[in-house]
Structures are given as structure tokens and as C-alpha cells.
Amino acid sequence: MKKTGLFFDFLVSHAKIYGFIFPSSEIYGGLNAVYDYGPYGVELKNNIKEFWWKSMTQLHENIVGIDSSILMHSDVWKASGHVDEFNELLIDNKDSKKRYRPDVLIKEHIEKNFFKNPKKKEEILSRLYQSLKKKDLFDIKILIDELEICDPIYKTKNWTEIRHFNMMFQIKNKRNLYLRPETAQGIFSNFQNVKQSNRMKIPFGIAQIGKSFRNEIIARKFIFRMREFEQMEMQFFILPKEEIKWYEYWKNIRFKWHLIFNLEDKKNYKLCEHDHDHLAHYASAGSDIEYHFPFGFQEIEGIHSRRDFDLKNHEFFSKKKLRIFDFKKNYIPYVIETSLGLDRLFLAIFYSSLKKEKLKNGNIRIVLKLPYYLSPIKGAIFPLVKKDGLPEIAKKIFNNVKINHKLFYDQKESIGRLYRRQDAIGTPLCFTVDYKTIDTDTVTIRDRDSMLQKRIHIKEISKIIEKETGLEKILKKLSYLI
Numbered sequence: 001m002k003k004t005g006l007f008f009d010f011l012v013s014h015a016k017i018y019g020f021i022f023p024s025s026e027i028y029g030g031l032n033a034v035y036d037y038g039p040y041g042v043e044l045k046n047n048i049k050e051f052w053w054k055s056m057t058q059l060h061e062n063i064v065g066i067d068s069s070i071l072m073h074s075d076v077w078k079a080s081g082h083v084d085e086f087n088e089l090l091i092d093n094k095d096s097k098k099r100y101r102p103d104v105l106i107k108e109h110i111e112k113n114f115f116k117n118p119k120k121k122e123e124i125l126s127r128l129y130q131s132l133k134k135k136d137l138f139d140i141k142i143l144i145d146e147l148e149i150c151d152p153i154y155k156t157k158n159w160t161e162i163r164h165f166n167m168m169f170q171i172k173n174k175r176n177l178y179l180r181p182e183t184a185q186g187i188f189s190n191f192q193n194v195k196q197s198n199r200m201k202i203p204f205g206i207a208q209i210g211k212s213f214r215n216e217i218i219a220r221k222f223i224f225r226m227r228e229f230e231q232m233e234m235q236f237f238i239l240p241k242e243e244i245k246w247y248e249y250w251k252n253i254r255f256k257w258h259l260i261f262n263l264e265d266k267k268n269y270k271l272c273e274h275d276h277d278h279l280a281h282y283a284s285a286g287s288d289i290e291y292h293f294p295f296g297f298q299e300i301e302g303i304h305s306r307r308d309f310d311l312k313n314h315e316f317f318s319k320k321k322l323r324i325f326d327f328k329k330n331y332i333p334y335v336i337e338t339s340l341g342l343d344r345l346f347l348a349i350f351y352s353s354l355k356k357e358k359l360k361n362g363n364i365r366i367v368l369k370l371p372y373y374l375s376p377i378k379g380a381i382f383p384l385v386k387k388d389g390l391p392e393i394a395k396k397i398f399n400n401v402k403i404n405h406k407l408f409y410d411q412k413e414s415i416g417r418l419y420r421r422q423d424a425i426g427t428p429l430c431f432t433v434d435y436k437t438i439d440t441d442t443v444t445i446r447d448r449d450s451m452l453q454k455r456i457h458i459k460e461i462s463k464i465i466e467k468e469t470g471l472e473k474i475l476k477k478l479s480y481l482i
């Protein structure tokens with residue numbers, strides 16, 4: 001099946017039916033742009049996390065991990081610039097009562113109406129970027145009026161003025177607390193603690209996986225843009241004069257890390273350098289690793305040079321020294337950041353792995369061809385029939401092997417149906433106990449991708465699962481690139 005918009009609808013429903021992703025609070029009608037991970041979703045997510053965590057903290061001896069709190073002192077967000085700078089533009093339609101980002105309204109309008117007139121399109125975009133740069137909200141509103149842009153639903157032009165909208169969620173209490181919009185600030189505020197407790201020497205990195213929250217105005221596209229999401233971030237502290245060297249190093253390593261998943265085609269990935277007008281308030285250089293989603297190339301990871309922006313501001317606000325003291329000099333280190341959206345990576349992996357395959361007999365099978373080391377369930381064990389002692393043997397094997405691997409036991413349906421269900425959730429290996437098992441202590445093993453079957457001894461099951469689905473092979477491959 002060609003991966004069109006319809007395929008994306010199929011993906012969303014597959015994710016729900018098979019227990020990967022559910023809309024949050026569904027029994028109450030759901031909550032816009034918030035999703036829950038189901039039993040297989042959480043396993044897949046944990047496996048992605050484990051791979052990233054080991055890639056960072058195990059393969060690099062100078063990177064350590066932390067797990068900082070989501071709630072932080074409110075001054076953190078003043079120092080980090082998020083209180084003043086973490087804004088989007090906002091416009092309301094008075095009739096539909098819907099909120100929009102004016103820059104997105106304009107871009108969507110010209111995409112739709114001027115696709116045959118690239119010169120005009122370029123002219124409008126250039127005016128928009130100029131006004132955004134100058135923070136000229138008045139001119140952006142004039143542009144909306146001149147282009148006669150209507151509310152996409154109500155088709156009216158009854159707009160409010162444009163204003164700034166801070167994207168942090170504020171908690172209603174006396175201390176002005178916020179839900180963190182990035183995990184990075186927990187790393188910066190623990191810079192001294194980690195450096196001292198673990199005797200870290202420049203260059204060194206601190207990695208963290210955790211939830212972040214942003215009050216996105218336009219939150220669409222399933223788990224691509226959510227209000228609550230997870231980030232896997234790493235801040236690498238360096239000598240200021242080595243900024244370019246390490247920026248290039250991390251761009252290169254992170255891009256290779258994504259390619260190692262071998263998802264469909266390498267052409268689905270792009271590394272794009274930002275020009276200066278499009279950098280976040282904290283960054284002096286930035287690149288995005290983009291993946292080709294059904295709605296076009298979109299960012300999954302950002303690599304930024306944040307120089308001393310954060311530590312310097314935290315020094316100023318906290319009045320604590322956040323620097324390196326060498327023999328003769330002391331300095332604030334520069335920072336290269338790698339910031340990956342876990343949910344976006346999940347979506348890229350899920351999207352590229354989900355296939356509708358036509359079999360030789362003309363049947364269609366739905367198969368989730370996840371990399372084996374990421375699959376939620378590593379192996380499934382079935383008895384061929386529900387009698388003659390086969391379920392007992394299969395259960396015994398299951399109980400022995402489950403100590404080492406995440407397995408699934410099933411005897412409810414015919415073997416063909418059991419295979420199809422495991423294909424749909426991406427289980428790499430299925431083991432079937434049949435009558436031959438009774439005399440030979442052997443079972444059949446079926447490979448998900450080739451669908452080939454062979455016989456192996458029961459004693460080999462655990463080792464084969466480890467070899468085929470463990471992280472060892474892929475981490476070794478990655479270690480040669482670092």
C-alpha cells in the first residue's frame with residue numbers, strides 16, 4: 001500500500017487497536033494533543049529510550065545521566081529566557097472562537113492560493129519574515145487583511161489583533177511555578193553538582209530523558225506535536241575555543257545514529273542547518289535532523305550550540321559560580337546540545353515499519369517491521385493445538401525463558417491467526433510446540449520478516465532471542481562510528 005494520507009489514518013487506528021497509543025481521557029471525549037501509550041507502546045518506547053541511553057551514557061565514557069524534577073524554581077525560567085522569549089504569535093477568530101498562529105495561517109494560505117505563482121509566494125514570505133524579525137505584529141495583521149484570509153472553519157475575517165502567547169504551562173500557586181518546556185534546564189542547574197560529585201573534566205556531557213510540556217497553539221498530526229511529550233537531551237560542556245569542532249562532531253554522530261535504524265530509505269532523512277533568523281533565543285547555531293513524515297520533512301532532533309547562554313544567566317540569577325576552575329584561569333564552558341523528541345522518533349519508527357504486504361498466495365498481511373531490538377515483545381510461544389500436553393510444554397518453556405526476555409504466550413486461536421497477530425505488533429520470533437517436541441525437545445522457530453521456519457532445540461531459544469533481538473549488535477556497530 002502506498003503511504004498516503006489514508007495510510008496515516010490506518011496507522012492511527014492500528015496504533016489504537018493493537019495497544020500502542022490511545023487518545024488521552026478518551027472516555028470523556030479526549031484531550032486535544034495529549035496521548036497515552038498502551039501496553040505495546042510503552043514497551044517500544046522503553047526500548048527506544050534504552051538504546052538512546054546506552055548510546056549516550058555507555059558508549060561515551062565522559063557522558064553521565066541524571067533525572068531531574070519537572071518542577072523547578074521559577075527563577076530558572078527567568079534565567080533561561082523562557083519567561084520573556086518562549087512565545088508564539090496568536091490570533092483569534094471572534095466568530096469561531098478558534099486560535100491560530102498568524103504565521104501559519106499566512107503560510108497555509110499562500111501554499112494553497114499561490115502555488116502557481118512562486119514569485120508572489122516568495123514576495124509574501126519575505127515580507128512575513130521581515131515582520132517576524134522586527135516583531136512588527138501590526139504589519140502581520142495588515143498582511144492577513146490584505147490577503148483576505150478567512151477562518152478555515154467559519155470562513156469569516158473577524159480577527160482580533162495579534163499578540164504574543166507564552167508557551168509554558170503555568171501552575172496556579174503563589175510561587176509562579178511552570179511545567180518545564182525543555183529538560184535541559186535541569187541539566188544546567190545541576191552542572192556543579194554533577195561536575196563535583198562525578199569529578200567530570202571538560203569536555204563532558206550530561207544526558208537526561210524526561211517529560212516536557214508546551215501549550216502548543218496548533219497541536220495536530222497525532223503524536224508529532226503534543227502538549228505533553230518526552231525529550232532525550234544531552235548537554236555537552238566544552239572549551240569555548242572548541243565550539244565548532246564539537247558542534248560538527250555531534251551533528252555528524254547524531255545523524256549517523258538515526259541512519260543506523262535503517263528505516264526504509266536513507267533519503268527519508270535530512271540534516272538542515274538553520275539560518276540565523278530562525279534560531280531559538282538561546283542558540284548561536286542550530287541544525288535539525290528531519291524525517292520524511294507523510295506531511296513532509298519535519299524535525300525530529302535539534303543540535304544546538306548554546307555557548308554560555310544558560311550557565312552565564314544562571315550565574316547571574318543564582319549568584320552561584322557555574323564555571324570551570326583551571327590552574328590559572330576560570331571560565332564558563334560552552335555547550336553543544338543534542339535534543340531529540342522521543343514521541344517524534346517513535347512516530348517515525350512506527351510509520352516506516354508498518355507495512356501491508358501482499359503474500360505469494362494473494363493474501364495481505366499487516367506487519368510491523370520494527371528493528372528487532374526495539375520490538376515490544378521479543379518472542380512468542382504457542383502450542384500447535386490445545387491438547388495432548390502441548391500447552392503444558394509450551395508454558396514450561398515460556399516460564400523458563402521469560403526470566404531473560406519479554407515473551408508472549410498464547411493458545412487461544414489457530415496458529416495462522418496467532419502468527420498474524422504477532423506480525424501486527426512486530427514480534428520478531430515465534431516458537432511453536434508441536435507433536436515432534438514431545439520426543440525431540442525441539443520447536444519450530446518462525447522469523448517475522450522472511451516468514452521462514454526451521455527446527456531448533458529448546459535449549460537454544462534463549463540464546464537465539466538474545467542474539468537476534470538484543471542491543472549488542474547495534475551498539476557494537478555504533479561504537480565504531482563514535
Ligand code: GAP
Nearest residue numbers: 182184224225226229300301302339340341344
Ligand atoms: N532543549 C532544546 C529544545 O527543546 P526544541 O527544538 O524546541 O529544542 C527539541 O525541541 C525536540 O523536542 C524537537 O526536535 C522535537 O522532536 C521535540 N518536540 C518539541 N516540541 C514538541 C511537541 N510539542 N511535541 C512533540 N515533540 C516535540
